[in-house]
Amino acid sequence: MPEDPSKPADHSSGSNSESSPEASAATGTHRGAEARAQAESHYYAALDHVADGDDNQAVDEYRQSLAADPAFTDALHGLSRALQNLNRLDEAIEVANQISALDPNDVLAHTSLSILYQKKGMVPEAEAEANKARILGWKQQLKGNKSS
Numbered sequence: 291m292p293e294d295p296s297k298p299a300d301h302s303s304g305s306n307s308e309s310s311p312e313a314s315a316a317t318g319t320h321r322g323a324e325a326r327a328q329a330e331s332h333y334y335a336a337l338d339h340v341a342d343g344d345d346n347q348a349v350d351e352y353r354q355s356l357a358a359d360p361a362f363t364d365a366l367h368g369l370s371r372a373l374q375n376l377n378r379l380d381e382a383i384e385v386a387n388q389i390s391a392l393d394p395n396d397v398l399a400h401t402s403l404s405i406l407y408q409k410k411g412m413v414p415e416a417e418a419e420a421n422k423a424r425i426l427g428w429k430q431q432l433k434g435n436k437s438s
Contacts, residue, residue: 361392
């Protein structure tokens with residue numbers, strides 16, 4: 291009997307264990323969406339802890355967010371800031387460098403590095419990062435002006 295096109299096909303009883311590339315891609319996309327949702331849930335929990343002044347708990351939540359999605363730059367920014375608040379400057383620098391590696395054009399990453407280096411008394415490094423941030427900012431402004 292032909293399948294009713296208005297109902298989803300049930301292929302679960304088949305013995306063919308191979309899945310199509312389309313099914314694999316859809317499953318990967320679904321897993322990616324689940325991971326991102328989990329990352330965002332921990333990210334928002336971390337923001338709540340920051341608002342409550344509990345940076346230690348925020349660090350834990352940011353790390354859980356990043357365990358779900360290591361490329362979630364918003365969580366990386368938050369983690370770097372929470373570590374800075376806890377005066378864990380070397381760790382904050384490592385995280386800010388991760389952001390910069392993921393997105394070399396992230397102005398905030400370079401600004402954060404400049405601040406962190408300044409706090410550590412590393413003036414030449416701080417100035418170099420401030421210059422990178424300034425140049426990236428100018429480039430972004432110029433791109434914005436060209437599109438208008």
